[in-house]
Amino acid sequence: QTVVTQEPSFSVSPGGTVTLTCGLSSGSVSTTYYPSWYQQTPGQAPRTLMYNTDTRSSGVPDRFSGSILGNKAALTITGAQADDESDYYCVLYVGSGIFVFGTGTKVTVL
Amino acid sequence: EVQLLESGGGLVQPGGSLRLSCTVSGFTFSSHGMNWVRQAPGKGPEWVSGISNSGGGTYYADSVKGRFTISRDNSKNTLYLQMNSLRAEDAAVYYCAQSGYHYYYGMDVWGPGTTVTVSS
Numbered sequence: 001q002t003v004v005t006q007e008p009s010f011s012v013s014p015g016g017t018v019t020l021t022c023g024l025s026s027g028s029v030s031t032t033y034y035p036s037w038y039q040q041t042p043g044q045a046p047r048t049l050m051y052n053t054d055t056r057s058s059g060v061p062d063r064f065s066g067s068i069l070g071n072k073a074a075l076t077i078t079g080a081q082a083d084d085e086s087d088y089y090c091v092l093y094v095g096s097g098i099f100v101f102g103t104g105t106k107v108t109v110l
Numbered sequence: 111e112v113q114l115l116e117s118g119g120g121l122v123q124p125g126g127s128l129r130l131s132c133t134v135s136g137f138t139f140s141s142h143g144m145n146w147v148r149q150a151p152g153k154g155p156e157w158v159s160g161i162s163n164s165g166g167g168t169y170y171a172d173s174v175k176g177r178f179t180i181s182r183d184n185s186k187n188t189l190y191l192q193m194n195s196l197r198a199e200d201a202a203v204y205y206c207a208q209s210g211y212h213y214y215y216g217m218d219v220w221g222p223g224t225t226v227t228v229s230s
Contacts, residue, residue, distance in 0.1 A: 036216035038155075045220040046147075046155060051210050057218065089154060093214040097169030099145070099157040 002094050004102040011108045012080045020105045021072040022090030028071035033092040035073035037066060040087045049088075050075060077107070085109045112136040112219045114206050119224030126196050126228075132189040132206030132221055140164070140184040143209030145217055146191050148202035148226075158204070159191060162213060174200075193226070201228045 003025035012018040022035055029035060031053050038046040048057040053073065054066040063079045073092075077084055090102040118130040132144070146158040159180040160169045168180050179192040189206050203225050207217035 034212075034214045034216065036210075038217070040155075045205055045222055046217070047220070048216075048218055051215045051218070087154075091157070091216050093216065097160055097162075097167060097213070098171070099160070099216060101147075101155050101157055104154040 002092075002100045004090060004092050004100050006088075006090060006102040006105045008103070009106045009108065011110060012077070012084075014080060014082060014109055016080050017076065017078045018080060018107065019069070019074050019076045020088055020090075020107070021069065021074050022092070022102050023072040024092070029068065029073045029092065031068060033073070033094065035066065035068075036091045037064075037073075037075045038089045038091065039084075040089065046089065080107075080109050082109050112208065114208065114219060114221035116204060116206050116221045116224035119204065119226045121227045121229065122196055123230050124197060124228055127192070127194045128196065128226060130191040130193065130204055130206075130224060130226075132191075134187050134189070134206075134208070137208065139182075139187040142218075143213035144180075144182060144189045145207045145209060146180060146189075147205045147207055147217065147220075148200075149205070149223075150199070150202040153202075155205075156202075160209070160213065161189070163209075196226075196228045198228050201226055 037050040040046045050066040145160040149155045177195045203223040205223045208219045210218045
């Protein structure tokens with residue numbers, strides 16, 4: 001059973017920077033897991049932000065960036081704005097056609 | 111513009127069956143893998159199932175394996191999810207999502223979702 005862990009919540013000031021991480025309960029996340037990131041506001045479908053670790057999806061502003069930090073995937077928001085207040089989920093491809101969602105991080109901008 | 115629209119959700123009794131559909135437009139359906147993702151009330155999303163662009167490869171989460179079947183009709187630009195032996199824990203909003211350029215890139219464009227309620 002693969003468990004993908006994320007911080008439950010983060011608070012960031014407008015204009016500030018926050019880095020969300022995505023780890024494995026056992027093992028390290030690398031680019032071979034093709035980490036992707038999704039943003040979701042209540043009542044809405046998820047929106048794709050990032051795929052293949054660090055490639056922004058179409059229309060995603062460049063204040064969002066993806067990377068591998070140590071043994072985790074990371075999503076950094078630089079210059080946070082009020083409408084970045086959302087839930088953020090990472091997804092890892094674990095092979096054999098299977099994906100696993102992370103536990104999600106609630107980001108508050110205040 | 112890429113668009114996906116799910117349908118077929120509704121109320122079903124435990125043990126019952128339901129078939130979801132996802133009709134797509136704005137891209138070459140037969141060139142992309144597809145996925146179903148669900149989200150129970152108050153919970154995070156859960157990947158349910160995926161299918162390769164040709165339909166030759168199908169993949170399932172352990173939670174639905176043996177009960178759900180994913181399929182596609184590339185001539186109709188439509189993705190399906192046949193759900194059998196439904197349980198209370200299958201109640202969720204079900205989203206279809208287009209795969210990225212490569213299947214393993216994850217989900218790209220999402221539909222608005224359709225709600226499945228499992229209750230007697």
